[in-house]
Amino acid sequence: MDLVFEIGSEELPASFQKPALEWMAAELDKLLLDHRLASEGEGQRADIATYATPRRLALIATGIAAKAPDIRKKLSGPPAKQAQQDGRWTKAAEGFARKAGVEVSALRVENDRVVVEQHVKGQAAAEALPGILEEIVRGIPFRKSMRWDSLEGDAFARPVHWIAAALDGKPLPVKFADVESAPRTRGHRFAAPGEIPLPSAKEYVAALRKAHVLVDWAERSRRISEEVARAAAEAGGVPRPDADLLETVTGLVEEPFAVAGYFDKDFLQLPPEVLISEMRGHQKYFAVQDVRGELLPAFVAVSNTRVRDPAVSRKGYERVLRARLSDGKFFFDEDRKQPLRARVEKLGRRTFLQGLGTELARVQRLRELSLWLHGATGKGDPRQLAEAAELCKADLTTGMVGEFPELQGAMGRVYALNDGVEPAVAEAIFEHYLPRGAEDRLPSEDAGALLGIADRLDLMVGLFGLGKEPSGTADPYGLRRAALGILRVTLARGYRFDMDEALRAAQKLHGKEDGKGRERVWQFLLGRLEVLLREKAQADSVQAALHTGSRDLIALQKRLVALQTVREKSRAQFEATAAAFKRIGNILAQAQEKKLAPLGFSAPLCRMPAEQALAAALEESRTRVSGALADKEDYLAAYAALAELRPVVDRFFDEVMVMDPDARQRDNRLALLRSLHELFAPLADFSRLQVEKSS
C-alpha cells in the first residue's frame, strides 16, 4: 500500500529541511520494520521517498504491507522449580499465564523453564500508521525548536499548520499540537494559496508542481541552476559555481524564478572576495563572471514568486546590494589608509580569548612557535615566517573583516600586497587559515602551512590549559577542526617533528609546563587522526599503528602503510604472526598483573633447545631489525624479519612452558619474550589487531 504524509508549516530554516527528511525516512523505515509492515513481499522493504520545501516536509512510502503477518512468540517465565509443585502449577505460574493472557493449561516446561507460545495478531497498516506518524512528527530532532500560541508540550522548528496523511487514498488520523490531519495540502504561499486534495503517491509531485511547488529537492535545485544560468546569460556571463549557495537557495523557495541585476562598474575595484561575500553572504545572490572567471558587474537573485514586473524587484535587489557595496567600498578605502604593520599594535587592545591574553600576545607566540617549527622541520624561510606571523592577525582590526569575518586572511593578503609586502608573506597570511573546512584546499607553501600549524597548536594548548576542551558534541571553539587542520597539513607536507616537543614549546609560550595537559591534547589529536586514517585503512590497523609510542605523525603514517601492505599481501601468514604476538602480549600482561618482574634475559640459563633457538634467532635479527626501524624506517624489512622468526616462535610455544614452576626459569623465559616483544613494538600494537587465533 502507498502512504502519503506531509507536514505543512510556516517557513522552515533552509538548513533544517534535509536533515529532518533523512531522520524521518530512517525512522519510518525502522518503525515499519518493527511493526512488520515494511513490505508487501518477502524480504523487501517499503520504498521511501522524501520531499521538502520551506513550507513542508513529506514522505511517500510505497509497498507497505496492508496487514502485519500474525506471528507466534515464545515467552519464557519462571523456573520450573518454582512453577510446579507436586505436578501442579503454582501461584507464580498462574501469574505468568495471566500476564501472557493465556490459560495455565497452555504452559509447558522447556529446559527447566516455563514457556508459553503466544499468538500475536498482526496489526493492519491503517491501524498502526497513525501512531507511527505521530511518533515521527514529535521526534524530529531539529537544531532548535519552538513553542507557539498557548500550546503546551509539542514543539517544532516553526508553527505547524497542516498535516496530511493517507494510505491508498484513505485518510489517516494524526494529531500534533492543535492540528488534526486532513487529506488536504496547500500549494505555493502566493501563487496557489488555497487548499487542494492530497494527491495520491503517484500524483503527488505532479499535482504540487501544478500548484506552483517543486516539491522534489533535486528537481528544484536543477531548476534553480537552469534559471540562474539563463539569467546570467542575459547579463552576458555565467554564474560563479557555488554549491553551498545553491543548496541554501533551494531551501528558500518553492518555485524559483531568477532575476539578473547589475551594479556600478566602479565597485569592481573591490577585491573579488569582498564582492562575492557581499552578494552571497547576506543577499544569497549568485555572482556572475565571464568565461575567464573574471567577475562582471552583475548578479542573479532567485525569487520565490513570478512577479508581475521583474524590473520592480530587480530595482529592489540592486538597491540593497548598492547600499552594501557602498559600505564595503567605505571600509576598503578607510582600511587602506593605515598599513597592516601599523595595525599590529592595535591588537594589544583586543582580547584573543578570555584567559589567553590579547591578540598581540597571540601573534608574538605564533612568531616564536612557527620559528620553532621551522627549526624542528627545517622547512620554510625564517624571515618570511616571522613577518607573516606578525602580520597574520592584523586584518582583524579592519572594518572589512569586522563586517565580514569570513574574509579574515583574504583581506590580510589584499591589504599586505597593497602595502608592498613581499608576495610570499602576503600569501602566507591568507594560507595559514587553510583548510577552513573538510573540502577546502591546503596551503601551497611552507610559510602558510607552518604558521597555520602554529596557530592551531597555540589555540589547542591554550584552551586545553583552561579546561575548555570539547565535550560530547559541543565544540564551541572549533578544536576538532583545528586538530584536523594540524593533521592534514602535517601529513600532506610531510613535516617531521615530535608532537610532544611541539606541544611543550606551545605550552612554554603560554607560560606553562604540564605533561598531563600535553597528554590530553595528544590523545585528542590521536582520536582525530584515527578518524582521518580510517578512511584509508581498516579500523584495527589504524589503532594498532597509532599506538606504537611515536609522536611523529609521519612515522605513524608510515607504520600504518606498512602494516596495511603486509596485511593485504600475505594475509594468512600475517594473521598467524600477529596472533602469536598477541599471545606474547597477553602472557606479558598477565605476568605484570601477577607482579612478576623478570630481570634481564640470560642465555646460559636456557635449558630447552626451542628456547635456545628463539634466543639465538632473536639475537641474530636484532641488529637488522632495530636498524631497519630506527634509521631507515624500513618497516617492511622489519616485518620480513618478523615473518622469518615465526617458525621459531611457534616451536617455542609448542615445546616450552613459560610459566615454569621454577621461578628462575619462568622469569628468564618472560624476559626473553619481553625483549622479543619490545624489539617489534614500533611496528604495531598487535594487541589491538583483530585476527583469527593461530592454529
Add this chain to the structure above:
Amino acid sequence: MGAPRDFQGLLLALQSYWAERGCALMQGYDLEVGAGTMNPATFLKVLGPEPWNVAYVEPSRRPADGRFGENPNRLHQHHQYQVILKPSPKDVQEQYLGSLRAIGITSEDHDLRFVEDDWESPTLGAWGLGWEVWCDGMEVTQFTYFQQAGGFECRPVSAELTYGLERIAMYLQGVDDIYDLVFCTYPDGTRLTYRDVFWQNEREQSEYSFHASDADRLLRLFDEYEKECRALVEKKLPLPAYDYCLKCSHAFNLLDARGAISVTERQAYILRVRRLAHDCATLYLATRARMKFPSLKDRALAEKELARYHDLLDGKDGKAGRG
C-alpha cells in the same frame, strides 16, 4: 491601497491597519531605549498569561550607529514600528502580509520571503525564533516568536513584529539617502524632509556619544542607576525599577560607543544589566500573580496559571519558570 507617499503616511497606514485588528495603539516609551522590545509594553507585558495586543512607534537609540548625519543608511536614532500579539494568532503571517499590502507592498509585485533569523537579547535575557522578512532582498521586518524574556519561559508565546520604518520608507519613496525622505507635505506643497527634522539631532548626538560624553560620569551614573533599580526592587516597585534598568542599558550603550569599556569588561556590564532585567521581570510577574492576573478574562484559567507562579508568590528566590 496605494503606497503611503510620505514617512508619516507610512506610520498612519500601519497604525490604522493594526488598530483595526484590535491592537492598543500606544506611544514609544519616554526613556531612551535601543529597540521597541525594551519598552515595558513589550518586555514586561509578554511575561505571564495575560493577553496583550499592542502597536507603537519606538524611536530607538543606538549610540554606536551614529554617523554624524553623513551616512545615507545609518542613524543614531531610527524608528521601529512594534507590534505584539499575545498569544501569537494562528494566522499571524497572513495578518502581517496584510499589513505590507496596506503600505503598498504586495506579493504580486514583490519577492516576499521569510528567511530564518533567530533573535536574542543578552541584556534582556530574551530570545525567540522567527525570520527576517525580505522584500526584494531587503530586510523589512524582524518577525519573532518570543520563547523567553527576562529568563522566564513565555507562556503563552507572543509574536513580535518589528518594522524598520526608515528602510521601508526609503524603499517606498525610492530614495537612496535617508535624509531625502519626505516626512510630510505642507498644504502649500513644500516638503518637510527627514533632514529638516532629524539631521541636527544626528550630528549632535553623534558628537555627544563619540566625543563629548564624560566616561567617568557615565560610569558613575551606571552605578547609581543600578543602585536605584535594586532599591526599587527591594521596595517591590517593578515598573519604576525597570525604568532604571533601561537607564543602565542606555548608559552602557553610551560607554560602549565611547570605547570606554574593554572587551573583557563588556561581558560583565551586559551581565549586570541582565540581572536587573531578570529581577524586574521576576517582581513584575509576582506582582501580576498577586493580583491574580486581572486582565485574564477566563478566571478558571487564571487560577490554573497561578499555580505555575506559586514559587514567586511565596517570596522565594524567584527561580520559578526559569528556563
